[in-house]
Amino acid sequence: MNIPEHLRYTKDHEWISVQEDGTTALVGITDFAQSELGDIVFVETKPAGTSLDEHDAFGTVEAVKTVADLFAPVSCEILEVNEALDAAEIVNSDPYGDGWMVKVALKEPSQVDGLLNASAYRELVGE
Template structure:
């Protein structure tokens, strides 16, 4: 299982990467994609949508189930990953090509409350 140290994590199994311009990239963790199984479809709210922290921003459909995606921080969707048209990229590359959205962050302090890789590992029993 892969838990990159440069990311922050949520209890809902999303990861967050702070980009150079201060926006954040969001996706689901390696643990989450392995629990879901083969991802066949990803749907997100559109660019420009405003999100509250913990608000559903989309869904991931896998062979076994459908799961909601939750905003780790409040903000506005700046970009949606077009590569998700081939949803299996979430399974093969959850931290690189399989990212879901980029957000302009409303309150950077919310980022500090997210888990480190070590904290997240303990949460999922690694």
């Protein structure tokens, strides 16, 4: 299973990648989450401009047999939704790359420090 060292993770299986500017980030679901869900057929997120508190649902991911909520890892505002998600299967093939879901502006960048590092996430999923 792929668990990149440079990302932070939630117990709900989202990842966050803070960008170089330190104020924006990309958010998606982990390799573990996409493998547990199976073939992803649809991703729906709230639109750009939506303000979220930590743990607020920002969308859903639909697989062949189930639908799962997506939760904001930190307090943020959605700046952009990934247009590539029109082909939702990209989340299965590249969850940490082209399969990112939203780009966000961090309201409190220090919240990222409270998320799981790669080692703690490996332990959570039994890797």
